[in-house]
Amino acid sequence: MKVIKPVSIVLVVGVSLLLFILRPFGFTDKDVPIEIGTATENIFSPDAALAELPYGNAVLAARDISRFDGEEALLRIDLLDQRGTFQAHPLYQAYYFMIMNNIMLRLGRIDDAVAYANQLLDYAKENNMQWVKASALSELAIERTKRGELDIALVYLNESVRISKEINYQGLLIKSYNTLGVISNISGDYAKAQTYLHNGLKLVESNPEHLYYSKIIANLALIYIYLEEWHKALEYIEKSKHIYKNGRWLEPSIMTILLSNESHVYFRLGDAVQARRAYSQADETLVKESSLRLQSIVSNELSNVLYLEQQYEAAIAESNRCLNLVGIQALPLQRGNCYTSKARSEIKLENYFTALHDLDDAIAENNKISNSVSLSGNHKLLSEVHEELGNDIEALQFFKLYYIENKKALFDQRQSELYMLEESFNAENSRNTLALLKTQNDLKDLELERQKLGVRVVFGMIFFVLLSLGYVIRKNATIAKKNERLQCSNTDLVELSTRDALTGLYNRRHFDDYIRGLKQDSAFYHNSNFTLAIMDLDHFKMINDSHGHDVGDLVLIEVAKRFMLNLPSSDLIIRWGGEEFICVIENKDNVSSLQMLKKVWSAITDEPVSTPAGDINITLSIGAVTDIPAVEFMARHTELLKRADERLYKAKHTGRNQIIAID
Numbered sequence: 001m002k003v004i005k006p007v008s009i010v011l012v013v014g015v016s017l018l019l020f021i022l023r024p025f026g027f028t029d030k031d032v033p034i035e036i037g038t039a040t041e042n043i044f045s046p047d048a049a050l051a052e053l054p055y056g057n058a059v060l061a062a063r064d065i066s067r068f069d070g071e072e073a074l075l076r077i078d079l080l081d082q083r084g085t086f087q088a089h090p091l092y093q094a095y096y097f098m099i100m101n102n103i104m105l106r107l108g109r110i111d112d113a114v115a116y117a118n119q120l121l122d123y124a125k126e127n128n129m130q131w132v133k134a135s136a137l138s139e140l141a142i143e144r145t146k147r148g149e150l151d152i153a154l155v156y157l158n159e160s161v162r163i164s165k166e167i168n169y170q171g172l173l174i175k176s177y178n179t180l181g182v183i184s185n186i187s188g189d190y191a192k193a194q195t196y197l198h199n200g201l202k203l204v205e206s207n208p209e210h211l212y213y214s215k216i217i218a219n220l221a222l223i224y225i226y227l228e229e230w231h232k233a234l235e236y237i238e239k240s241k242h243i244y245k246n247g248r249w250l251e252p253s254i255m256t257i258l259l260s261n262e263s264h265v266y267f268r269l270g271d272a273v274q275a276r277r278a279y280s281q282a283d284e285t286l287v288k289e290s291s292l293r294l295q296s297i298v299s300n301e302l303s304n305v306l307y308l309e310q311q312y313e314a315a316i317a318e319s320n321r322c323l324n325l326v327g328i329q330a331l332p333l334q335r336g337n338c339y340t341s342k343a344r345s346e347i348k349l350e351n352y353f354t355a356l357h358d359l360d361d362a363i364a365e366n367n368k369i370s371n372s373v374s375l376s377g378n379h380k381l382l383s384e385v386h387e388e389l390g391n392d393i394e395a396l397q398f399f400k401l402y403y404i405e406n407k408k409a410l411f412d413q414r415q416s417e418l419y420m421l422e423e424s425f426n427a428e429n430s431r432n433t434l435a436l437l438k439t440q441n442d443l444k445d446l447e448l449e450r451q452k453l454g455v456r457v458v459f460g461m462i463f464f465v466l467l468s469l470g471y472v473i474r475k476n477a478t479i480a481k482k483n484e485r486l487q488c489s490n491t492d493l494v495e496l497s498t499r500d501a502l503t504g505l506y507n508r509r510h511f512d513d514y515i516r517g518l519k520q521d522s523a524f525y526h527n528s529n530f531t532l533a534i535m536d537l538d539h540f541k542m543i544n545d546s547h548g549h550d551v552g553d554l555v556l557i558e559v560a561k562r563f564m565l566n567l568p569s570s571d572l573i574i575r576w577g578g579e580e581f582i583c584v585i586e587n588k589d590n591v592s593s594l595q596m597l598k599k600v601w602s603a604i605t606d607e608p609v610s611t612p613a614g615d616i617n618i619t620l621s622i623g624a625v626t627d628i629p630a631v632e633f634m635a636r637h638t639e640l641l642k643r644a645d646e647r648l649y650k651a652k653h654t655g656r657n658q659i660i661a662i663d
């Protein structure tokens with residue numbers, strides 16, 4: 001006993017010392033914080049500089065109010081002016097012009113607003129204040145954009161962006177990226193629009209209080225409206241509404257635009273009830289000072305709702321009201337839309353010559369701002385009118401024009417740039433997520449290493465060795481489980497992002513993965529031939545129009561089910577968009593490719609789809625390229641898709657409900 005006692009003391013002292021030494025290595029079970037850094041150093045903020053001045057906060061408060069209450073802001077400016085505030089410092093003076101610009105916009109006095117923006121620009125030049133110059137240019141660019149003067153707006157914006165980048169004025173950059181996104185949207189360059197808006201979004205995410213957060217999301221929604229991706233558009237509109245409601249900015253015009261866009265999506269989906277609901281809510285947000293642009297947008301949506309409700313005369317009256325709004329001549333985008341809506345109702349009332357006039361006017365307005373999407377819609381309507389008038393040649397010419405423009409916008413753009421852009425955005429996101437997971441795992445490995453070190457050092461002391469070992473084993477098991485769970489959820493995420501929410505089929509995102517998979521297993525496929533087909537339901541719009549959008553959805557679900565039942569599970573079926581599907585069939589078992597296509601086609605056309613609105617007969621047009629050797633398919637799938645699409649076009653225009661697989 002006498003021998004053991006000093007040993008115990010040595011042991012206790014030794015262990016305490018070791019524990020003390022090991023403490024800085026993190027031997028204790030504390031989580032290591034993971035830093036997700038945002039580079040926020042040296043961000044230029046005139047607001048922060050102004051807040052340092054004696055009346056800075058009062059001026060900032062007036063600026064905030066000027067965004068939603070012109071009268072109240074004017075009172076505050078008067079009070080500050082009486083104290084001689086604005087002469088006391090150049091910063092005050094610059095803010096004075098900016099606030100007055102906001103107030104005039106709010107009061108609908110656009111010319112005065114522009115005058116203040118110009119005064120701001122002069123003041124910036126006289127006093128060599130770069131950030132003020134950038135702000136003034138950005139404001140003037142917005143005004144030019146609203147008037148459809150996109151070229152000048154771009155010149156102003158590029159200069160404003162250049163200065164903002166130079167001084168790292170992120171607050172203004174966000175606003176400018178948003179305007180650049182809007183301009184690209186109007187010009188039909190969606191890929192560019194999306195790049196600008198995502199640039200803005202990246203900056204806004206580290207600054208979620210920014211006034212432009214919900215505006216940027218709203219403009220992303222607009223891209224999806226142009227691309228006719230209705231569900232995605234609604235998703236972004238909802239997100240934007242949510243951000244707006246939770247933000248501290250009360251700029252009612254944002255809500256008006258969002259609700260008008262929502263109404264427009266439902267109009268395009270043929271859902272009169274929801275379109276009317278969203279329109280009424282948009283109308284409620286209008287105030288007497290609302291700008292002419294907002295008034296004409298809401299008026300045009302009312303005309304669209306009335307059209308859906310088959311009140312064509314009332315719709316025409318509303319379009320006429322829109323076209324007679326004082327000052328509308330300065331807004332080609334809105335004017336073009338009102339003419340188009342009017343023409344649509346005139347066609348329904350069989351006033352074909354009036355419709356022709358309206359469409360000419362619409363085209364003239366849309367040409368002023370190179371609005372390719374609206375122009376393509378105008379050409380489609382012109383083709384319909386000429387068809388009704390028996391002018392077959394003109395009808396065909398305009399239809400061709402529409403088809404080419406529409407396909408160019410919807411097919412090429414979606415196919416290549418925009419889609420790739422979204423892909424790379426997603427890829428970047430997944431890369432970031434994976435990097436994060438890797439960092440987490442590395443940190444855990446590090447922790448494990450440290451624990452092992454601790455175990456080695458106290459190896460001689462059996463009690464602690466056992467304790468540490470038990471700890472390490474437990475920790476290992478937890479980490480392994482966590483990793484397993486993370487891996488599963490990653491796989492689920494990838495699966496979800498490549499599935500279409502409505503039908504459960506793969507969406508277009510999966511196509512590239514599929515081709516990549518083929519290439520990886522190319523040895524296995526080297527003797528195979530493939531058939532590539534684009535399948536498009538005929539007159540699907542009529543189903544939506546006659547029975548409602550929900551019934552249209554049910555039809556799409558049933559059609560998807562039939563595709564799946566009639567294609568071997570090893571073949572591919574994708575919902576390419578709307579009522580368009582793509583399938584890739586690998587020819588095997590001596591069944592000819594045409595036989596396979598006929599089987600799929602018959603599965604859709606032979607039996608009507610039962611819906612709560614009764615049985616609905618469906619017809620299907622197919623454009624296909626058959627017997628493609630595997631090597632060619634892998635190397636030239638984009639070209640082959642185009643060829644199939646051209647054949648689909650032929651099928652559509654030589655009677656529909658058929659398969660065309662040769663030129």
Ligand SMILES: Nc1nc2c(ncn2[C@@H]2O[C@H](COP(=O)(O)OP(=O)(O)OP(=O)(O)O)[C@@H](O)[C@H]2O)c(=O)[nH]1
Pocket residue numbers: 230268269270502536537538539540541542544548549550551552553556577578579652656
């Ligand atoms: N119900 C429903 N309709 C959709 C969906 N996606 C697109 N659509 C509608 O599909 C219709 C497609 O119309 P069009 O492109 O004119 O084609 P179509 O009427 O089939 O005419 P053709 O193709 O020329 O035979 C539009 O009315 C879209 O609103 C969806 O997810 N659900």
